[in-house]
Amino acid sequence: MRIVCPFCGERELGEFTCLGDAKPVRPAAGASEDEVFDYVYLRDNIAGEMSEHWYHGGGCRAWLKITRNTLTHEICSVEPAAGAGARQAAR
Amino acid sequence: MISSQPHRLASGGLIDRSAPLNFRFDGKTFAGFEGDTLASALIANGVKLVGRSFKYHRPRGILTSGSEEPNALVELRTGARREPNTKATTAELYDGLEAASQNRWPSLRHDLMAVNQLFAPIFVAGFYYKTFMWPAKFWEAVYEPAIRRAAGLGRAAGIADPDHYDKAWAHCDVLIAGSGPAGLAAALAAGRSGARVILCEEDFALGGRLLADGGTIDGMPAAEWISRTLAELATLPDVRIMTRATLFGVYDGGTYGAIERVNDHLPSPPEHQVRQRLWRIVAKRSIVAAGAIERPIVFAGNDTPGVMMASAMRTYVARYAATPAKRIALFTNNEDGWRTVETALGAGLQIAAVVDARPDVSAAHRALAAKAGFPVLNGSVSGVDGGKDGVRKISVALAGGARAEVEADGLAVSGGWNPAVGLTSYHRGRPKWQDDISAFVPDGAPPGMVAAGAANGAFGLGACLRQGFAAGAAAAQSAGRDGNRGTPSVADDEAFSLAPLWHVAGKGKAFVDYQHDVTAADIELAQREGFESVEHLKRYTTLGMATDQGKTSNVAGLAIMAAVSGKSIPGTGTTIYRPPYVPVAIGAFAGHHRDENFHATRLTPSHHWAAEQGAVFVDTGLWKRAQWYPRAGEKDWLESVTREVKAVRGGVGFCDVSTLGKIDVHGPDAGAFLDRVYINTFSNLAVGKARYGLMLREDGMVYDDGTTSRLAEDHYFLTTTTAKAGPVMQHLEFCRQVLFPELDVQLTSVSDQWAQFSIAGPSARELLKQIVDESEDLSNEGFPFMGAREVSLRGGIKARLFRISFSGEMAFEISVPARYGDALVRNLMLAGKQFGVTPYGTEALGVMRIEKGHVAGPELNGTTTAADLSLGKMMSTKKDFIGRVMAGREALVAPDRQVVVGIKPTDRARRLRSGAHIIPKGETPGPDNDQGYVTSVCFSPTLDQWIGLALVERGRERIGEIVHAHDPLRGENYDVELCNPVFYDPDGGRQRG
Amino acid sequence: MKYSIFSLARAAFSGHKNWQRTWRDASPKARYDVVIIGGGGHGLATAWFLASEYGIRNVAVLEKGWIGSGNAGRNTTIIRSNYGLPGNTGFYELSMKLWERMEQDLNYNTMVSQRGVINLYHSDAQRDAYARRGNTMRINGIDAELLDLAAVRKMMPFLNFDNARFPVQGGLLQRRGGTARHDAVVWGYAHAASALGVDIIQNCEVTGFVRDANGKVTGVETSRGKIGAGKVGMAVAGSSSRVAAMAGLRLPIESHVLQAFVSEAIKPLIPNVMTFGAGHFYVSQSDKGGLVFGGDIDGYNSYAQRGNMPVMEDVCEGGMALMPMIGRVRLLRQWGGIMDMSMDGSPIIDKTPVDGLYLNAGWCYGGFKATPGSGLVFAHLLARDEPHQEAARFRLDRFRRGAMIDEKGVGAQPNLH
C-alpha cells in the first residue's frame, strides 16, 4: 500500500501505523459510561469505504485521516488531523 | 571433454561452444556449454530419467523448458548450499555444478519407493481421509512418520544458509514483465516516450519465445531484431533491463515484488555479493507480457520420460542445439504444435508421425508431411509404450475408431496455450474464458496493470508486437510521458486454430498434475464424492498445489471436472490465483535481517565504556543494557548483583537510564494537556519540580508511568518506561493532534539527546558535589526531594538534575547532552573513587525497585488498573482524563480483583520464582482457587532473603496471611506470607533525607 | 459407507466407482429447528453436535460458497490449549479433548497430530510470563512443560543459538498440541453431520433476517429463498459484523487480514509446532512436506483476503532469525484470511439482544483450534438457551462490564491482539 501523506508526499506503507476507525468521536467530559463504552468498543467494521486514523510515525509524525476501501485497499482521500501542524489550528 | 554430448547438434543454438562446462548429476560427470540450463545439458547428454513423482515415485523426464516444470526437480549444490526442488529447466549451467535427483531411494533408477505404485489402486485421491484411524494412538507413532518420510520432495540443507541476501527498492513509470516480442515492444514504446521503464525477465537471455521460435520482424530475423532493440533500449537512460529477475507478485498501491537471482549462475556468490536480491518495485503502470504456457493433453502414459511439451522440444533443439529425441512423434490439437515439426526437420531430426486431433490439417502441413515422409494421423494418442529409458512406441486412437501404433523415441505434445494469468489475477481477480483459443485470459487486473501479447491471449507475433507497443505507449502516456515513440515493429500473424482436447480416455494412468500424481481418474472420483467445486477439487486431490503451482495442470483438471459434472469450463471456474508466481527463497524475503541483523540495536551513551568494564548486557527491546558488572572472583550473577545493591545502599552507585523515553512537552497549554493524559494533575506542578505520573488507556487499564518535571512555565520534560517510549509518543501525538487539537502544545522526542544516569545511595549528594559547579546548592533545602532543574557541571557543561529515586535511596538522575555521556561516566568513576562508587546494572536496579515495592513491567501488564497497583488514589476526580470513565466499570472496581502485594517465603532460605501461582493454604490447587500469581522476585541483599511482588485476589486485605506458592512447572510448592509490598524504608525517609 | 482400510480395499476392486458423496447435496427445506449461517468448521461442528449430542437433527447449515471456503481452509492448522486466562484455558482444553477423539467420532481421518507446540522465550520477562501461563495450564489439568535452553537445543538443534539477535533461552511446551488437516475437519464434520440428517446447503447466501412482530428472528432470507428457523446461529467469523448488521447489531469486532504461507514440500525438517518469541513467526511442517507458517495480522481493517508485502517480509525475517537453515527453502504460496478481531482478543459465544439470534464470533487467531469446542458449546447454547459451562465467560456483555479476557494485555485495539 502507498499512502500520499499531505505533508511528505507518497510513501510506503511501512512508514505508517493504523489505529482504526476514525468515525467514533471521543465523548466530551461528563459523558456516560454507555457513551464512552460505545466509543471505545463498538465498531461499524465497514466492508467498503471507511475513515481511519493513521500515524505517519516513520515520517513527519502527523496523524492522518484516511478514507480507504476495506474491500480493495484503495485509498480515496488523505487529510491531516485537525492538530497536525500549526497552520491547521490557525484557521 | 568428459563426454561427447551425443545429443548435441553439431551447430546452431544460443550456447557458447567456446565455453565448455563440466557438471555432475547423481555423481556422474557430464559436459555442457555456457548458455545451457541443467535440463538442456542433461538432454544433450542423453539423460532422460531425471526425477520421481511425489506419491507413486514414477520415473519422470523433462516436460518443459521453463519455470512451469513439474518433473525435473533436483537438489542443486551440496552441503549448506543444497537447494531442494530446483527446476533443472531454469537452473543455469555453471562449471562444477552438482545436482542430484530427489525423492528416491536408494537411486533414481532403482527407487524402492516405487513400490507405492503397487498400492496405486488404494492410494487414490484422498484415500488417507478414509483410513489410518485405528488405533487412535498409531497416527503419531506409526502412520504419520511413514507418510512424512515418503512425502516431501527434496531435502533441505538442514544447516544455516551461508549466503547473503538483500532487498532493494526501485521506482518507475512503467514496469514490464517479460522480454518476448510484446515486452520488448512495450519497453521501446515506453522508453522512447521518455518514461522510466523497468523490464524484468526471468530468463538469463532476452527475447522470450523468439529465442526458440525465431520469426521475421520488420523484415529481419528475430535474433537481429532483438539485438537492435536491446541496443536502442541501452541508449535510453531511464530504461533498466533486469535479467534473471522474476516478477512474482503485485501488491497494493502499485507495489510489485520481484526476485533477482544475482549470482545463482555461479558456484557461490563473489565476496561482498548477495546470492539473490528481493526487489520492491513501485510502478505507476505495469504491463504483463509474461507470455503463455503450453498445456499438456491428458492421456495414458503421458508421464513417460520422453513425452515433452512440443514448445519445449523445439526450444531444446533450436535454442540449445540439444535433441531430446531422434525420431519424434507430435501429438497436437492446434496449429502451433506443428512448429516443432518444422524445427525438428530443420535440425535434421526424424518425424515419426503427427497425431493431430483436428480433422482439418492444412494443405501446407500435409505437403510438408509428404515431403518429409511422415504420416499425419487424425486422432489422439491413447497410450505410450516405454519406461524409465524413454518412449518406444505410442498408440493412436484414430478418429474413425481404428488404432495405430507409431515407433518413436520422443513424443511432443501440444494441447494449446494458457496465457500466464497469475499476475493479473493476484488481487482475487478471475480470468475469463476465451473460446477461440479455449483458454482463460485476463479479465481486468489490479489497478494500473494491463496484459499484452500472449499473456493477453494474443498468440500471433504481429499481435504481440502491436499489443506490446500500444500498451507501452499508453502506460507511458498515463504516467505523463509524451515523447516521440516512433513506429511499432511489424510482423505477420501466424494462423492459430485449435480443437479443444483435454483428456483422451484409455487404460492406464493419465496424469493431470504430474508432480502430485493427480490422474484423470482422481478427478472423476472427487466429483463422485461431491468435491465438485474447483477449490474442493484442488484441496481433495492436491491438484495444482505442487511446486509448479499447477501451471501445466490446472486448466486441464478443471476441464475434466467440467466434463464429468456436465458443466462448462467457465461455469466450473478457476481457483484463486496466489502469489508468488514462482517459488521464492525465504532467505530473500528476509534479506539483511537475519542473525545479529534481525533487528536494529540501540546502544546507550555509556555502552562502550560499560563494555570496557566487562559488563554483561541484556536485550531490552532493541536496547543493549548493562545487566550487571561482574568482577574477578565473583562466582555468579547473584554475587555481582548483590554487591552492586549493597554498594548503592551503603554508599553510592550509578546506572545508565538513558533508555527511558524522554519527551519535551512545550507550549502554553502543556500543563492542561498533561492533565488530560495523566490520571493525576500536572498543571499545578511548580517550575523546578518533578512528579510521578500514571497514564491509562482509554479502556481504563494502566498504560505507562514515569516522572515528569516542569522545567519552565511552558516546558515539561516527560519520561516514559523504556518499553513504552515509542507507543507513548504515538499516543501523545494522537491526543495532541486528534483528540485535543485546540491545545497549544508541541511534542518532541528527546530520548537520544540526553544521556541520563541514576546516581543513588547515601553518598549520592557527596559524589554529585564533586561533579557540579561549586555554586550549585544540592542541600535538602536547595534541592529537595522531587526537585528538578538545570545545573552547571565543572568544566562548563550544562546538565539537568532531578532528585528522584527508584531505589528508595537518596538519589538523583542527571542528564547531560548525549555526546558527553561517556565523559560523564568516566568523570563519575574518577570523582567517586573516594566513595567507592559502583556502576550497577538493570538487575540491581530491579532488585532495589522490588525492595521498594515499585511496580514495573511485570505489574504494568496491560490488565491491571491503577487501584490494582495501589495507585488508585492518584486518580483525580476533578478532571477528565484518558481512561477515566471506562476505569469505573463494575468488573474493574470489583472488590475481589487481584492486587499488588509483597510476598516472602516462610522458609527464609527458600528461593522464589516469578510465575508461581497463589493458592489458599491447605487447599488443592484448581481453577476455582487460583487466586493470583507472582510477578516479580529477587534476592534481597538488604533483607538477606528472597522477596517478591504478586497480584493476589483481595491481597491488600490479606496482609499477614500464609498462602501456597504453587509452581508445578518447576515442581515447587511452598508457603509464602502476603506482606506490604514496600519492603525497604516504608516511610521513605532515606529518599527524602 | 463406513470408511476404513477394508472399505478402501473393496472399493479398489471396483475402481472406486461406488463411493457416495461425502455429504448429501441438500436443497433448502421451508423450515428448520435450527439454521446455522456459515459452513465453516464451526458451523458444521455445531450442526454435528446439535445432532449427535443434543438430538436436534432438523438443522441446516447455510454456506455462501463452498464449505470450508472461509478461515477453515486458510489457517495454519495448529491445535493447542496453552491459554493463560480463565475462560480461555478451560474452553480450549475442552476443544483439545474433542480433537483427541475426533477421528473416531466422525469416522474421518482429520490427521490430528499431537506433535507438540513450543513457544520459545528469549528473555527473563518472557520466561516468567510463560511460567505463569504454564502453571495456569497445569492447575487446569493441562499438560505443560517449561524447557530450559539445553532442553530446547536438544529438541531443536537447528535453531540459531549462536549468533542470534535475541537468543533463545527456553520454551513453554505443550506436547498434546500439534496440527490437524484443516480441510478434512470441514469435510469430516460435513460427512458425519449429513449422515445424521443435517442439511448442508452450499451456494446459499444469507441476505437478511426474517423477524416477527416482536422482533424475534424466525428465519433467514437467502439467495435460494426464505428459510424458516426456530433459532438462527451465526458462525461466520470474518464476516460477523456484516451479518450482524442485517439484524441491526454493532459488535466489538473488526475484520483484519491474517496471512499464511507455505513452502515447497521438502523431506521432514521440523518435528513440531514452534512459535518464535522475538518476532512474528510460527511454523510447522505439513505431512505433505511444506513448511506452513505465519505471523502477525497486516494491521488495518480489511475484507480483501490477500496480504501485503511488508508483513510477508517481516514473517520471513522472523523465520530466518530463528532458523537460518530455511534460507534456501522456497516460499510457494501466500494467502490471507479475514479474522474477526475482537476487542480483547477472545471469542464471543452468546445470545444476542435480538431474540432467536445467536452469535459465535470474535475468534481472532484462535478459530481453527477452537473448532470442535466451539461446535459443542454453541450447540449447547442453541439447544439449551444457556451457556455451556466452559463458555460462560465468552459473553457479549463482558466488555460493558469490564470483564475482558485479554491475554496480550493490549486493550481495546484489535490490531494489536
Add this chain to the structure above:
Amino acid sequence: MAEFSWLPRSPLEHALVVGACGAREVAPGISLTEIRNFDLIQIMARRGKGAELANAAKARFGMAAPEVPKAVSASDVTLIWSGPDQFLVLSKGGKHAMDILSQAFSQSASLSDQSHARALISISGTKARAMLAKLSSLDLHPASFPIGAAAATSIDHTSVNLWRGNDRPDGQAVFNLLVFATFAESLWHTMLDAAAEYGVDIGHSAEV
C-alpha cells in the same frame, strides 16, 4: 578535586574506521563521511503561529524556512524541513545554538535541542543511489529528489532525515542523513553491508 575532561564522543566513534572497506578490486563506489560536533535545533510553530515563525526565521537566517520537504542553505546554516510547521536548524560553532535561537523564536515556536540526538552521515559516490535503494523506500532519481529535496522517512524501521545537498565537484550527488544517535552504530553497520559490494571509502569531518 579531580580534573574532568568533557571530551564529546560521537555515537559512531567506536564503529567508524577511516579508510577503505568492502570490495577492493574496484574504485570505491561509495563515500561515507560522518560529520561531527554540529548544532541541531528543532523548531516547531506554536498553534496559529506559522506566519510569525516564518517571519522570525526569515529575519534570523536571511532566508525563508522550508514549508515543504526541502532543505535550504546559507553560508552558515542549513534549514531542513522535518514535518508540518517544523524544521531543523543545522549549524556549527554555536552561532545558531539553542540559547541564541530560543530568544529569536520565543514568541512563535517551541524549540528542542537535538544536537546530541543525531548522528550526521554524508553519502556520495557513483553507487550512492544503488546503495540507498537497499535502505530507503524513497525514489531518489534525480528528477524525483533533486538538490535541496528533503524527507522525514525511515530506514530499517528507524526514523531519519534525508536530504540532498549540493553535488560534489565531480558531479556526484550528495545525500545527507540524520539518524538518531542510539541507532547510529547499528545503522552504520547496515550501511556498510549494503555498500560493501561497491567498495567504500570511509572518513569523518568536522565540516557541515
